[in-house]
Amino acid sequence: MTAKASIQERAAAVPRLRARKAAGTHHVAGYLFISPWLIGFFLLTLWPIVRSFYLSFTEYSLLEDPSWVGIGNYKEIFLQDGLFRQSLQVTFAFVALSVPVKLFFSLLVAMLLNKSIRGISAYRTAIYFPSLIGGSIAVSVLWRNIFDLKGYVNHILGWFHIPAVAWLSNPDTSLYTLVLLNAWQFGSTMVIFLAGLRQIPQDLYESAAVDGARPLGKFWHITLPMLSPVMFFNLVLGIIGSFQMFTSAFIITNGGPANSTYMYALFLFEKAFKNYQMGYASALAWILLVIIAVLTALNFLASKYWVYYESEGGNAK
Known part of the structure; x- marks a missing residue:
């Protein structure tokens, strides 16, 4: 009986071994297919x-x-490097200005484009197009020419006999030109807002209209709460992207005048590729990572007070 039972157990184990072997073959094939990504x-x-x-x-x-x-690098950065504090201050100011402005214009345009009218797809494409080239060097050069002392903006002001403004060479106005350029690149954020608007049930607006709600009331009590998860997503991405802003500051103002547009990423770039202080630049990069991570974590903690999730039973998370 013992020998017979042993033979039966071995016979029953053969299909399992074959199944494991086949599964292992499939796993190897899967790893081979994703090997380019893994490498x-x-x-x-x-x-x-x-x-x-x-x-x-x-x-x-x-x-x-x-x-x-x-x-040693971190001690020098925090205790001795005045440019570090200057660049961090400029970057925080840029983020505080550019992110809300970009979100505002993105939502405004998305609501204007959330209409069922003839040719609306062409309008959406035309408005989204600048975002495809918004971060390029060519656009930065064009932006510099637009706001130059003899640029197009001052030329238009001259039609109304308004004196020319030194937009780029004045420390009081130079940062605002970069904020405006960042806000002009609102296409991707606008598309995300537009997708969120299309997901809001129309019966909510119809019920509110029956109750006598006005457009502003509908926007405040329906649109904003239902759109808050999308707004939170755009807020987090906007903060991360703004902290890494480099091309515009490098091409348009090169950090000037008087370091008024000296972004953190520009400071890091100069330490790495002008002064060849790669260790110092690596420390700066990790400090930036920590700053972005902390702000992102704070946003997630604060989101439970203002982000509305329908799956949570109608309450903020």
């Missing part, structure tokens, strides 16, 4: 992140081997 992730994403973290504790100039300095 790219480990070599182009994960390894640079780990390497950057290590370099942030070293003195490295690309021409010599890294030398360990511990937290």
Whole structure:
């Protein structure tokens, strides 16, 4: 009986072994198919992140081997580098101005385009088009020409006998030109708002109209609550993108005048590729990562007080 039972157990185990072997073959095939992504992730994403973290504790100039300095870079950044504080102050001001302005115009345009009229698709495409080229060097050069002392804006002001304004060379106005450019690149944010508006049930507006609600009341009590998850998403992405703003500041003003547009990303770039202080620049990059992570976490914590989720039973999360 024991030998017979052993033979039966072995016979029953054969299909299981074959199934495991077939599953293992499928797993190998799956890994082979995603191997290009895995190679790219480990070599182009994960390894640079780990390497950057290590370099942030070293003195490295690309021409010599890294030398360990511990937290020396961080101590110099926080205690001695005045440009660090200046760039951080400018960047925070830029984020505080540009993100709300961009969200406002994106939502305004999205509501205007949320209509069922003839040719609305063409209007949406035309308004979204600037976002496809908004971050390019060519647009930055064009923006610089528009707000130059002899640019198009001052030329138009001259028609009304208004003196020319030094938009880019005046520390009081230079940052606002970059804020305006960032707000002009609202196409992607507008499309996301438009998708959110299309998901709001129309019967809510019809019921509100029956109760005598006015357009402003509908917007405040229906549109904003139902659109709050989309607004939260755009807010987080807007903050992250604004902290990394580089091209416009580099091409249009190069951080001037008087460091009034000296963005954090521009400061990091100069440390890395002008002064060849790669270790110092790596420390700056990790500080920026921590700042963005903290602000994102604070946004998620605050979202429970103003973001409405229908699945949560009509209450803010």
